[in-house]
Amino acid sequence: MSDAPPKIRLRGLRKAFGAKQVLDGVDLDVRAGSSMVILGGSGSGKSVTIKCILGLITPDAGTIEIDGRDVLAMSAREREAVLDRTGMLFQNGALFDSLPVWENVCFKLLAQKRLDRARARDKAAQALADVGLGPEVGDLSPAELSGGMQKRVALARAIASEPDIIFFDEPTTGLDPIMGAVIDGLIVDCVKRLGATAVTITHDMASARRIGDEAAMIHKGRIVWTGPASTLGDTGNAVVDQFARGEREGPIQMELRR
């Protein structure tokens, strides 16, 4: 087991936008089957890191390995095959109001013609059931749903293709604390059921502890700490502890948190 490569391995990842060096040598390992939470101030590069892994942003330097294979060196087709095995829950849900919920849930499977419409409907009903929603929700428009239901639908979409890596970008933002805990529970259950590897960006420490096995903190363009998510707030690392406790005073300066 210990010889297996990490599911995701980032080495020396660098990305600048104009004069701004956002990623300045990000190194990170995510073990297969584990749940990694990425923490960091606003604008610290958490989403950019995930977008690099997903191929939405090309890094200036560094390597991205999935299952030990360098994705940046792959052909477009090989890379697509790898990305087909990933799911993503976007920060705002990113549901299409023009499509009913069930088509949103199976959007990827329909777009890639992996399922015909009848089977996709069944698949959508199953994915909706997995997140605690009845099949009747499938016929609604996303605009008719509450924020918590939209997050559930977005989660159903992320899991419908049974990916082996799932990214969650601030899955509980905008939800009340109880709904946040419900969504966290669903994420943990779904990830476990799929046997997937999960990477979550969150600012919500309660959520980080619930979802994460491990946590990593990005600061000044690098990963400055990784460790058990259960220790957040009491890690002994002054940067991480200030962030996790939400303290004004500490090594993180206000200018970095514009």
Ligand SMILES: Nc1ncnc2c1ncn2[C@@H]1O[C@H](COP(=O)(O)OP(=O)(O)OP(=O)(O)O)[C@@H](O)[C@H]1O
């Ligand atoms: N496509 C882009 N073009 C130019 N600048 C960008 C682009 N994408 C991100 N940035 C910049 O990179 C920096 C990091 O952005 P990123 O979205 O990764 O932050 P984040 O850590 O996810 O923040 P938040 O917690 O606020 O979502 C920001 O300064 C942002 O403006």
